[in-house]
Amino acid sequence: MALLLTVNGEDRTSGHGAMTPLVDVLRDEFHLKGAKPVCREGFCGACTVLLDDHPVMACLLPAGLAVGARIRTVESLAPDGALSPLQQVMEEHDVVQCGMCFPGMLMSLSGFLAVTPRPTRDEVKAALSGNVCRCTGYERIIDAVLSL
Amino acid sequence: MAEVTLNFPRRDARDKLRGRTRYTIDRDVSGVLHAALLRAPVPSARILRIDTAAARAMPGVRAVVTAEHAPGRHGIGIADHPLFAAGRVRYHGEPMAAVAADTLAQAQAAAAAIVVELEPLPAVITMAEALGPSASLVHPDWRDYEVLVEGGAHGGNVAWEATVLRGDPEAAFARADVTVVESLFRVGRQNHLSFEPRAAIAAFEDGRCHIETSTQAPWTVRNVTAHLLDVLPSAVRVTVPAVGGGFGLKFDCALEPYAALLARHAEAPVRLVNSRQEEMLTCLSRENAEIRIRSAVTKDGEIAGREAVVLMDCGAYGGEQIFLTTMTAHTLGGNYKLGSVRLASRAVYTNTAPNGAFRACNGTYNTFALERHTDEICEAIGMDPLEFRRRNVLGDGNLGATGQIFEGDVLGPMLDRMAGLRAARPSKQAQAGDRLYGRATTVGTWFVFVGPSAATVNLNADGSATLVTSGVEIGSGSMMQGLPQIVAHTLGLKPQDVVVRAADTDAGGYDVGVGGGRTTVSLGAASMAAASEVRRKLLDVASGMLQTPPEGLTLANGRVEIAGRPGTGASIAEVAVQAQKLVGPIAGSGSFTGPGVAAMPGCAAGHFIDALDIPVFAVHECEVAVDPDTGHVEVLSYAVVQDVGRALNPRAIYGQIQGGVTQGLGYALHEEISIGADGSIRQSGFETYRVPLAQDVVPVEISLFEGAPSIGPLGTKGAGEVPILNVAAAIACAVANATGRRVQELPLTPPRVLELLLGRGLPLDFPHIATAWDDNLLRPLAAASWQGRRMAGPDAPGP
Numbered sequence A: 001m002a003l004l005l006t007v008n009g010e011d012r013t014s015g016h017g018a019m020t021p022l023v024d025v026l027r028d029e030f031h032l033k034g035a036k037p038v039c040r041e042g043f044c045g046a047c048t049v050l051l052d053d054h055p056v057m058a059c060l061l062p063a064g065l066a067v068g069a070r071i072r073t074v075e076s077l078a079p080d081g082a083l084s085p086l087q088q089v090m091e092e093h094d095v096v097q098c099g100m101c102f103p104g105m106l107m108s109l110s111g112f113l114a115v116t117p118r119p120t121r122d123e124v125k126a127a128l129s130g131n132v133c134r135c136t137g138y139e140r141i142i143d144a145v146l147s148l
Numbered sequence B: 001m002a003e004v005t006l007n008f009p010r011r012d013a014r015d016k017l018r019g020r021t022r023y024t025i026d027r028d029v030s031g032v033l034h035a036a037l038l039r040a041p042v043p044s045a046r047i048l049r050i051d052t053a054a055a056r057a058m059p060g061v062r063a064v065v066t067a068e069h070a071p072g073r074h075g076i077g078i079a080d081h082p083l084f085a086a087g088r089v090r091y092h093g094e095p096m097a098a099v100a101a102d103t104l105a106q107a108q109a110a111a112a113a114i115v116v117e118l119e120p121l122p123a124v125i126t127m128a129e130a131l132g133p134s135a136s137l138v139h140p141d142w143r144d145y146e147v148l149v150e151g152g153a154h155g156g157n158v159a160w161e162a163t164v165l166r167g168d169p170e171a172a173f174a175r176a177d178v179t180v181v182e183s184l185f186r187v188g189r190q191n192h193l194s195f196e197p198r199a200a201i202a203a204f205e206d207g208r209c210h211i212e213t214s215t216q217a218p219w220t221v222r223n224v225t226a227h228l229l230d231v232l233p234s235a236v237r238v239t240v241p242a243v244g245g246g247f248g249l250k251f252d253c254a255l256e257p258y259a260a261l262l263a264r265h266a267e268a269p270v271r272l273v274n275s276r277q278e279e280m281l282t283c284l285s286r287e288n289a290e291i292r293i294r295s296a297v298t299k300d301g302e303i304a305g306r307e308a309v310v311l312m313d314c315g316a317y318g319g320e321q322i323f324l325t326t327m328t329a330h331t332l333g334g335n336y337k338l339g340s341v342r343l344a345s346r347a348v349y350t351n352t353a354p355n356g357a358f359r360a361c362n363g364t365y366n367t368f369a370l371e372r373h374t375d376e377i378c379e380a381i382g383m384d385p386l387e388f389r390r391r392n393v394l395g396d397g398n399l400g401a402t403g404q405i406f407e408g409d410v411l412g413p414m415l416d417r418m419a420g421l422r423a424a425r426p427s428k429q430a431q432a433g434d435r436l437y438g439r440a441t442t443v444g445t446w447f448v449f450v451g452p453s454a455a456t457v458n459l460n461a462d463g464s465a466t467l468v469t470s471g472v473e474i475g476s477g478s479m480m481q482g483l484p485q486i487v488a489h490t491l492g493l494k495p496q497d498v499v500v501r502a503a504d505t506d507a508g509g510y511d512v513g514v515g516g517g518r519t520t521v522s523l524g525a526a527s528m529a530a531a532s533e534v535r536r537k538l539l540d541v542a543s544g545m546l547q548t549p550p551e552g553l554t555l556a557n558g559r560v561e562i563a564g565r566p567g568t569g570a571s572i573a574e575v576a577v578q579a580q581k582l583v584g585p586i587a588g589s590g591s592f593t594g595p596g597v598a599a600m601p602g603c604a605a606g607h608f609i610d611a612l613d614i615p616v617f618a619v620h621e622c623e624v625a626v627d628p629d630t631g632h633v634e635v636l637s638y639a640v641v642q643d644v645g646r647a648l649n650p651r652a653i654y655g656q657i658q659g660g661v662t663q664g665l666g667y668a669l670h671e672e673i674s675i676g677a678d679g680s681i682r683q684s685g686f687e688t689y690r691v692p693l694a695q696d697v698v699p700v701e702i703s704l705f706e707g708a709p710s711i712g713p714l715g716t717k718g719a720g721e722v723p724i725l726n727v728a729a730a731i732a733c734a735v736a737n738a739t740g741r742r743v744q745e746l747p748l749t750p751p752r753v754l755e756l757l758l759g760r761g762l763p764l765d766f767p768h769i770a771t772a773w774d775d776n777l778l779r780p781l782a783a784a785s786w787q788g789r790r791m792a793g794p795d796a797p798g799p
């Protein structure tokens, strides 16, 4: 049975089973390869997407449970090529390294900033506790967020 | 010449931030088959039978291959490593067969259906077992292996032994006026945990194999894959998309030959990607090591003699550890002036997963050992550790362990710079509250791994330039920032007008690989040479156009001008168009390799590098608070003074330092790999292998030390590798300072720190390291007059 999903404002149909992890549907079927399956165990955050504005790990979420919710991926942040303010400060602060964690990191931060527009340093750190980055050592990413 | 554009923004950031970058794991290839490896479930066994008939008959299966399809061996120094376990399993997780099928599930099911009959053999899991009197041999046939580099001593389970002897340490230790201090250290492995796993896609096109892969060393992949497939190296083409982190893990050939072999047998493209579990269990980790170090020191703190034995676990195959035995001389034998020294560095085979290269490699733990040992010396002779370092650090004209003469006073002024930082900011001691407070300042010596690089620059008629190399962007930004800056600087262009071709062994010339801080230096020097040739040709043509000799012309802002008469010249695009008409398109090529700095003849035996072409120094300082109830260590502050030669992109270097220090904090405090009695690595993912999270980290205070001598282009040195070098040293010395205990092991997890505080740990004891230094050697030193001679092997060694 086909799954009806709303991805980045668009209605899409998936031929996958309801138990397929959402990250695989997004990547393999919809070619939205921003979300990265880095651990597939819910620990690294690289696959984070927003489900009705809440950050979720798409590697653990069966696609069937996303039916009826608004799914947003990193690809939605700069729809016409204009970077979102969050993406812009990341570029300006030259914080991107290998870049693999950023799609997840940006979605966690987008969800967080929507409800906490003026965060403290500690709050940003707490918001990132589910997103591992192996390259950057975090602090300069946090500086970038606080410059918003 | 034109000014260098500093802090040039990296051009790959935008797509990475938009989720549009296609790493190897993201590539779609039509008709691609999916592959799985069958891995050994035991650490040591004889293979009695492998039957693939049932697997071949399963749905979707297109190819099944085993050792019989690729019988060759590769390696660094010694060709000891077969593609598949052949006759014998040497580590838990070793590939025994590979399957390609229409889907990954089918490939995995077929791999599981391969019938393997194994007869268990005794295994050596630890180095103590491997060097024990009745140890079973990991490679009983080692005498039959091809030796690729002469000079190392081999024997028993010792894959490679390198030694250094300078001066008369025997006499130094016998002096009446010295205090002898001895220290023992042990460290575990560290997993890179790069976000992108090792991954490769192979396909045959026009009779040649094309491999797209996540690697740092495309030419090593080309050469090793060709060797194992028994084809000419020129029959393999390697291209490299954006790489999702490497840190040294991808400095060696890995999955590529399996994918290529399967593609050849299936006659279809094949994709092979390690799962996170496979990455954990078979990671080419930073090796575990055991160290004994002794020094003879006068009451004034002069180090009259030093000796050490370093055991490095290479796992079941020699790999990088064979090369890295070299780096003991330059790290443990670095930092300080030594009256005399002898060092033995041994790579030891065990029945465990092979280890590899990881950012600053054995420099991290050798620096940990050296700096902790230094603090133990200070305690023994009653000297302030900072004072001891000020007196003893290497300066201009001093000798290194192998007798190389160091140029310039670098570490001394860097210590002064750190003292300035310390004076300028208040101590964080108050934040420790009731906890134990400690601080430490450590020094470190590392190097830029130079070696061969090639570059071509094409000047285009639109005034842009294309830079073609085999360099890979692994995240550090060197390919995206440093290289275009260097070419632009030489040609008077803007860096954004320099297009950098992604690595392709069909387009760029030979390169050792991206690692060891060599990108900006080696690839940079080759790129600068190529651009200089373009510059010459460009000025020649412009000279005719402007009726002015080339010496009277300047290049800047995309224009050629007559010196002193701005606005009278022509745009570089106009000159390029004119050149196409007159002499044909302008191109230049350049190459570079290490110039080779001299060591003292006869000092070093079995070394791949006798002396450092470009030494790099670092000074780190930190404050910690240790909770006496839980053993938890909190880092209160961290400061780095790093020798960068010249900083082209200070912001990017700050990013490398913050990131490198963070990886070092993980290594020092909580990244722990343990190996079970069955020889398997116990940590299988992010849950059990604890890397630093945002809340574990502090902002690193950074001061870039510029101006130290460097042969790098524009005076640069590699800046990405070194930041991790003395983190473990600084943390361990600070924890020792806080607790008053002898810190001898890493990582300093809360249970280990509690053990220290409660005095419950057993003292370290290494029965497999002989007390008399000479008794450790396979090859008595008198016979060790060895002339370093490197022969071309398929693998290029390096960090």
Ligand code: FES
Binding pocket: A036, A037, A038, A039, A040, A041, A042, A043, A044, A045, A046, A047, A048, A057, A058, A059, A060
């Ligand atoms: S891949 Fe989903 S949390 Fe790591």
Ligand code: FES
Binding pocket: A096, A097, A098, A099, A100, A101, A102, A132, A133, A134, A135, A136, B195, B244, B245, B475
């Ligand atoms: S930038 Fe590489 S994992 Fe974050």
